[in-house]
Amino acid sequence: MKRELLPITKAAYKANLHTHTTLSDGSQDIKTVKQQYKEHGYSVVAFSDHEGLLPHTDLKDPDFLPLTSYEVAVNDNSRRTDDYSFIKSCHMNLIAPEEDCSVSPIFNIDQIWPRIEHIKNYISEEQKQVAFHLDYTTEDFNNMIAAANEKGFLVTFNHPVWSTMNYVDYGGFRGLWGVECYNTGAAREGYVDTMQPIDDLLMQGEKVFPVAADDSHSLKDCFGGWVMIRADELNHKSIYIALKNGDFYASTGPDFEAITLENNIVTVKCSPAVKVFVSSERRFAHAVKAEEGSTITEAKFDLTNYLKFSPFENGYIRFTVVDAAGKEAHSRPYFLNELI
């Protein structure tokens, strides 16, 4: 029986899940940001201004959905504080389950630094009553993720490379929904994220999805990384559920058209690519490459050898498409218990 691993839906919606405006430290006002993303073919933007969960339902239109979200930042103040470049700074984005949500269980008022003080004018009074102290410890981050998950928020670990965080910092994170594998703003400055933190967490049994996003603060860091969401309708509930289920892929260029599984063979259909590969939690990877100077739009992978061994507890496969410009698309991981 043929199975669609990337669901066939009525539509695919291009989304930037990480955006700043003048409400925090972005340089453009929110209406301009909306207009620019719309003009570049985006249907969804998560306005994730720092520390302020602000619904923007007034920006909704038949072709555009503002996702209600915000970014939480926590500095490692145990390191020297006279030079910001030494400080690790863990940032996470929280996407709300409901569009009119203006209160989160996480409000780390300590982190409202002077540059974004003006966001306090927009934060709900109820939110200001929430006290949630966060130190830079795995325990505090996990308590935050758990509290957010309990209220239905999707939590993404942002730009690990810019944050100068390594496995020692994030290896113990539990309950994340996403990790940024690409952040346009960070990459532009030279902090280029990778899939490694995602594989590190997946190998421990965490079910995390790759997210490519702009983290745009100005027009210079727009339109570099996005997710393409498969959903039937453009509304907050439908997009939230698709995100929660992993019905999307991350990209800096190429597209997945279809990923199907039939008789242990996965067929990946994609936009023109020079290479398509499968990778997994064990030393099982395989790449299908185009002839020099040409491209492919389909690749087949035989999973028989992978699936015939008794499955490891944390098994998964995932797919990558690379185009001629070196841009990449990453599928979500497909877990062994979904494949057999």
Ligand SMILES: [Zn+2]
């Ligand atoms: Zn950040």
Ligand SMILES: [Zn+2]
């Ligand atoms: Zn940000």
